[in-house]
Amino acid sequence: MIEVKNVFKTFFVTHEVRALVDVSTKIAAAEVIVVIGPSGSGKSTLLRCINKLETANKGRIYIDGVDILDPKTDINKVRAEVGMVFQSFNLFPHKTVFENITLAQTVVRKRSKEEAAAKAVALLEKVGIPEKADVYPDQLSGGQQQRVAIARALAMDPKVMLFDEPTSALDPEMIGEVLDVMKNLAREGMTMVVVTHEMGFAREVADRVIFMDEGAIVEVGTPEHFFTNPTHDRTKLFLSQILRP
Amino acid sequence: MNPDANLLRFKKSRTYYLSACAFFLIIVGVVLALYYSAMSIDYVWRWYRIPQYFIYLDKVEIRAEIEGEVDSITTKDAKVVIVVKGLDESESYSVPTGSVSVEESDFIYFGDVLAQYEKWRVGILIMGLWLTLKVSFVAIIFGIFIGLFAGLARISSNPALKWSAITYIELIRGSPLLVQIFIWYFVLGTLINNLLAKQGFWQIPPIWFGVAALASFSGAYVAEMVRAGIQSIHRGQTEASRSLGMTYVQSMMHVILPQALRRIIPPLAGQFISLIKDSSLLGIIAIRELTKATREVVTTSLQPFELWFVCALLYLVLTFSLSMLLQYVERRTLAQ
Numbered sequence: 267m268i269e270v271k272n273v274f275k276t277f278f279v280t281h282e283v284r285a286l287v288d289v290s291t292k293i294a295a296a297e298v299i300v301v302i303g304p305s306g307s308g309k310s311t312l313l314r315c316i317n318k319l320e321t322a323n324k325g326r327i328y329i330d331g332v333d334i335l336d337p338k339t340d341i342n343k344v345r346a347e348v349g350m351v352f353q354s355f356n357l358f359p360h361k362t363v364f365e366n367i368t369l370a371q372t373v374v375r376k377r378s379k380e381e382a383a384a385k386a387v388a389l390l391e392k393v394g395i396p397e398k399a400d401v402y403p404d405q406l407s408g409g410q411q412q413r414v415a416i417a418r419a420l421a422m423d424p425k426v427m428l429f430d431e432p433t434s435a436l437d438p439e440m441i442g443e444v445l446d447v448m449k450n451l452a453r454e455g456m457t458m459v460v461v462t463h464e465m466g467f468a469r470e471v472a473d474r475v476i477f478m479d480e481g482a483i484v485e486v487g488t489p490e491h492f493f494t495n496p497t498h499d500r501t502k503l504f505l506s507q508i509l510r511p
Numbered sequence: 512m513n514p515d516a517n518l519l520r521f522k523k524s525r526t527y528y529l530s531a532c533a534f535f536l537i538i539v540g541v542v543l544a545l546y547y548s549a550m551s552i553d554y555v556w557r558w559y560r561i562p563q564y565f566i567y568l569d570k571v572e573i574r575a576e577i578e579g580e581v582d583s584i585t586t587k588d589a590k591v592v593i594v595v596k597g598l599d600e601s602e603s604y605s606v607p608t609g610s611v612s613v614e615e616s617d618f619i620y621f622g623d624v625l626a627q628y629e630k631w632r633v634g635i636l637i638m639g640l641w642l643t644l645k646v647s648f649v650a651i652i653f654g655i656f657i658g659l660f661a662g663l664a665r666i667s668s669n670p671a672l673k674w675s676a677i678t679y680i681e682l683i684r685g686s687p688l689l690v691q692i693f694i695w696y697f698v699l700g701t702l703i704n705n706l707l708a709k710q711g712f713w714q715i716p717p718i719w720f721g722v723a724a725l726a727s728f729s730g731a732y733v734a735e736m737v738r739a740g741i742q743s744i745h746r747g748q749t750e751a752s753r754s755l756g757m758t759y760v761q762s763m764m765h766v767i768l769p770q771a772l773r774r775i776i777p778p779l780a781g782q783f784i785s786l787i788k789d790s791s792l793l794g795i796i797a798i799r800e801l802t803k804a805t806r807e808v809v810t811t812s813l814q815p816f817e818l819w820f821v822c823a824l825l826y827l828v829l830t831f832s833l834s835m836l837l838q839y840v841e842r843r844t845l846a847q
Contacts, residue, residue: 317754319750319753319754342753342756342757342758343756345753345754345755345756346755346756347756348754349754349755350750350751350754352747352750352751354747356745356747356748356750356751357751358748358751358752358766358770359770360769360770360773369755369765369766370752370755370756370757373757373761373765374755374756374757374761375756415751418755419754419755422755422756
C-alpha cells in the first residue's frame, strides 16, 4: 500500500535540521500503524512526506505503486486518495460543518450536490454529531471539530488515512470521543498511519508500532513486543518516561 | 447604593459635559473667526448663489428652422405638435402644452421663437460630482481586479510573475500619483492614440487615461493588501485543502481567498476612500470632475469661499457613504 524507501529530509531553518535520515518502511492495506517517539524525532515529517506536504530530499515513496516523488505524478490525484487529519483540525472557518465535508467532494471528486450531501449526512452520523451540520466550526468543541475533520477526510473515500497527533490539541475529556471514531475506522479495515502519544490507543488498535528518534526508525514491532520487552535502550527510556504513572 | 460611587459618577459626568461644551465652543470659535476674518477683508457671503450650481431652471426656446406658415397646432398626449409648412418642406416640433407662442397660419421666419418654456436642469457641481463618482467607481472595480491579480502574482513562486508584480508595485508606490496621471495622459495617451490613429481606429478619450491612472495606482496598494491578507491565513488552511486533493487554484478560490478578502475589507475601504479623494487630481488632464467643476464655477461666480466649502462637503458625502456601506458589508460578512 505504502512503501517508503531510504527517505531523507533536511530542513534549513537557521541551521541544518536532519528531520528524516534514511527511513524505510512498508505499510500493507488495512494495517494500522502507530508512530511514536519524542518530539522532534521526525514522525510528523514522515507523515507529511507521505502525502507530499513536505517533499523528501532523497529516496522513494510509493502509494499504491505510484511514485509520488516523480515530477510527472499528479500529486492532487494521490492526495485525494490519502486522507489527512491534523493536530489543529484546520477546518475551513468560513464554511459550515456541512460545507466543510461537501467542498472537496464537489470540487475534487466532481460529485453532484445530492451525492455529496448524502455522504456528508452519513459521515456526520458516523462520527456522532449529525445535529451540527449547519453550524460553523468555531461553535464546536475541539473534540467535535476533530471529528468533523475526520469526516471531511473520509468524504473523499481515501484508501489511507494519516493522523498527525489528532488528540494533542484536545482537552482530556474530549480525547476519548475522537479515539472512539478512530478505533471504529480501524475495525472497518481502513489503512491508517497514526502519529500519537496515546499509548492506550497504540496498545489496543495498532498492528505495528514504529518508534522513531532523531529522524530514524529505531524499532518496529507489535504492541505486545513494545509494551512488554522493547529491545533498544532508547525505546525503553522513552516508554518509561511516557508510561510513568 | 454607595454614595461615594454616585459622587464619582457625578464628577465624571461633569467633566464629560464640560469637555463636550469645550468641543462645541471650539467649533463655534473657528467658524466665528473665519467669518470675522472674511468680514475684515470685505468678503461678501452669497450663499443664495450656490443652489443654482446644483439645480437650476433653464429657459428653453424652440426656434423655427425653416421659413413658412404654421400649418397646424394639435395637442397630443400632453404635448403640442406644431407643424410649420414652407415652400417645399415641412417641419414639426413637439413642445409642452402652454408654451406655444405662435398661432395657426402665422408666417414664420427662420429663427423665430415658436415656443418657450422653463425646465429644471442639473448644475455643473452635480455633474462634476456624478463624474467623480463614475470615475472612482470604474477605477475601484479595475483596481480590485488588478490588485487581486498582482497580489497573487506577488506571492507566486514563478519568478516572471513575482518580479513583474514587485516591479509594478514598487514603481507605482514610489512615484507621485500626479506624475503618474501626467505619464498616462501625455506619454501613454499620446502613444496609444497615435498608434490607434495610424491603424485607423477610434481614439480613446482622456477620461479613460485618468481612470487607468487611478486604477493602476490603487491596484498596487490593493495588491499589497491582498498579499498581506493571504499570508495572514494560517498555513494549515492551505495544507488541509491541498491534502484533500485540491489544486492550488481550487484551494485559493474556495478556501484561502474568501477568508483573506473578508480580512482585507477594512484596509480596502480606506484605499477606496482615498481613491475618491485622489480623483480630484484628474482635473489637470481636463476631466471635469468635482474639483475641476468647482474651479470653473469659482472663476465665473467669484464666490470661492462658499464653493470650496461646498466642494469639500460633497467629497465628504461620497467618502462617508462609502465608508458606511463598507462597514455594513463588513458587519454582514463577519456575522456570516
